[in-house]
Amino acid sequence: MATLVTLQGPNPGRHFRLGNEPSLIGRQPNAAVYLDSLAVSRQHARVVRAEGAYFIEDLGSSNGTYLNGRAIDGRMPLSENDTLQIGPYVLALRPDPAPPKTEPDQIIRTRVAATPSNHTLFLQNPAYKLQAVLEIAHTLARTLEMEPLLGKLLDHLLRLFPQADRGLVLLCEQDRLILRAVRGRRTDAGESAPYSRTVVRRALEEGVGILSQDVSDDPKLVLSQTLVALNLRSFLCVPLIAPDGRRQGVIQLDCSTSGMSFSDEDLEVLTAIALQVSVVLENAALHAARIEEEKLHQELAVAREIQQGYLPTDFAPLGDAGFELFARVHPARQVSGDLYDFFPLADGRLAFFVGDVSGKGMPAALFMVAVRTLARHLAPSAAGPAEALTRLNDALAADNPSAMFVTLVYGIYDPRKGSVVLASGGHPKPLLRRADGRVEEVAIRNGRLLGYAPGDAGLSDAALALAPGETLVIYTDGFTEARAPDGVTMFGVGRLAEALGGPRTALPLERCAEELKAAVERFTGSAELQDDLTVLMLRRR
Numbered sequence: 001m002a003t004l005v006t007l008q009g010p011n012p013g014r015h016f017r018l019g020n021e022p023s024l025i026g027r028q029p030n031a032a033v034y035l036d037s038l039a040v041s042r043q044h045a046r047v048v049r050a051e052g053a054y055f056i057e058d059l060g061s062s063n064g065t066y067l068n069g070r071a072i073d074g075r076m077p078l079s080e081n082d083t084l085q086i087g088p089y090v091l092a093l094r095p096d097p098a099p100p101k102t103e104p105d106q107i108i109r110t111r112v113a114a115t116p117s118n119h120t121l122f123l124q125n126p127a128y129k130l131q132a133v134l135e136i137a138h139t140l141a142r143t144l145e146m147e148p149l150l151g152k153l154l155d156h157l158l159r160l161f162p163q164a165d166r167g168l169v170l171l172c173e174q175d176r177l178i179l180r181a182v183r184g185r186r187t188d189a190g191e192s193a194p195y196s197r198t199v200v201r202r203a204l205e206e207g208v209g210i211l212s213q214d215v216s217d218d219p220k221l222v223l224s225q226t227l228v229a230l231n232l233r234s235f236l237c238v239p240l241i242a243p244d245g246r247r248q249g250v251i252q253l254d255c256s257t258s259g260m261s262f263s264d265e266d267l268e269v270l271t272a273i274a275l276q277v278s279v280v281l282e283n284a285a286l287h288a289a290r291i292e293e294e295k296l297h298q299e300l301a302v303a304r305e306i307q308q309g310y311l312p313t314d315f316a317p318l319g320d321a322g323f324e325l326f327a328r329v330h331p332a333r334q335v336s337g338d339l340y341d342f343f344p345l346a347d348g349r350l351a352f353f354v355g356d357v358s359g360k361g362m363p364a365a366l367f368m369v370a371v372r373t374l375a376r377h378l379a380p381s382a383a384g385p386a387e388a389l390t391r392l393n394d395a396l397a398a399d400n401p402s403a404m405f406v407t408l409v410y411g412i413y414d415p416r417k418g419s420v421v422l423a424s425g426g427h428p429k430p431l432l433r434r435a436d437g438r439v440e441e442v443a444i445r446n447g448r449l450l451g452y453a454p455g456d457a458g459l460s461d462a463a464l465a466l467a468p469g470e471t472l473v474i475y476t477d478g479f480t481e482a483r484a485p486d487g488v489t490m491f492g493v494g495r496l497a498e499a500l501g502g503p504r505t506a507l508p509l510e511r512c513a514e515e516l517k518a519a520v521e522r523f524t525g526s527a528e529l530q531d532d533l534t535v536l537m538l539r540r541r
Helices: 126-140 146-160 197-206 225-230 264-310 316-321 361-381 385-398 492-500 502-506 509-524
Strands: 002-008 015-018 023-026 045-050 053-058 075-078 084-086 089-095 110-113 166-173 176-184 208-212 234-241 247-255 323-330 338-344 350-357 406-414 419-425 431-433 439-441 462-465 471-475 533-540
Touching: 146 166, 146 176, 146 247, 146 264, 197 208, 197 234, 197 247, 208 264, 234 264, 247 264, 323 338, 323 350, 323 509, 338 361, 338 533, 350 361, 350 471, 350 533, 361 385, 361 406, 385 406, 385 419, 406 471, 431 492, 439 492, 492 502, 492 509, 502 509, 509 533
Parallel strands: none
Antiparallel strands: 002 015, 002 089, 023 045, 045 053, 053 075, 084 089, 110 208, 166 176, 166 247, 208 234, 234 247, 323 533, 338 350, 350 406, 406 419, 419 462, 431 439, 431 471, 471 533
């Protein structure tokens, strides 16, 4: 088996597990390798496993699939030495590692299943074991902060097991074992305390508590360098297993004093304690997650206020110039990757734009701020919208390590003539609503996405005349790609035009925007948005 790993692009480091069946790569939500980018087709490519080898094939994607920089045609072999590029993503194949070598089984004397269903834990001396578990529960009950909790646990275990010279707790965090706490009766028990990774891994994988007695006294054993360095006489290693079976980590107690060792009963006691500690750790993790979530909500609320502050909201003065303008962003999350802006140029014309940044959440919101800032800076000195977007594309691509991009329509309106000049970089075509309520797409050449790569973006200006009563509508694809409850049918341009035209033509523009959002909610059957919704409407009086 193997994994596809994202080397460059959005969410670098993300892993996609490949199975024996063909693995679909694309923007389709149920794809095995889901790549959230408009540059990726819904069913872009697939990885096929045959006779122990992997192959990549393109599925007729719009932007192609590239293996080591070359577009593929048909099925091509894929190995760990290749790089695979799909849209802004660069991926690589990573085979599963071979199973690690283990230390001799002879060092392990006893194993005990570390699960609540193991009722034999309390058969011998149950009163003592129950008392030990209750003491641990009482000691840890009032502590939910992880570091103090683990310190209290080890202090108590060193009192409970007088033969233990050192105790440590290792926790599983992001597929790694992290030493989170260590206590020793000697002053040399530091934060970098060594331990046998093989023993710990075995306890975790098999879900058993492990006892080893007289480790260094058996001349028949060939010990690992770690066990030799530790100079252990005996040790206990017990896994911490959450109620849902998830491995949380291990508790290990070491004994290096001559004449001292742990017993089978000690293993059963520590295993019984570990069952209680697992529950406490789960509660502490949930508490930490709630605190982190609350902190994140507060930060996102502040970020949303800051982001909304970038969007102009005073539309009233524009009515004095013989036209109306209204725009609105409805974020699907607390922060948005959509944007709009408008501002007067020195010659009395009005510049405006609507954009949609790839991705969602905070990364998209941060990139959105960069797009808005650059667009405002570059637009006034450009000869027209196409030149402004060309400059914007080059500026974004020059410093874009995350390989994000934006689709954007930029326009300039001359209120004296009622004329508009537009340019589009990969954005949905604007709509023109006639005074009689008919709605049609604006004939405009669509250049490519902005910010992904420098050079010719295929941009050109398109001129349009607005007759009195006509409205130019620019929107993001959150409207047209909203899905019905069946998960397949999309809102589409036709329903958008229907929601804009007819009797709604005479409504105030703000009311029109509200009607559009309401139409999407009725179609999806939910007030929860699937994607950001942004619309800008400009109507000549």
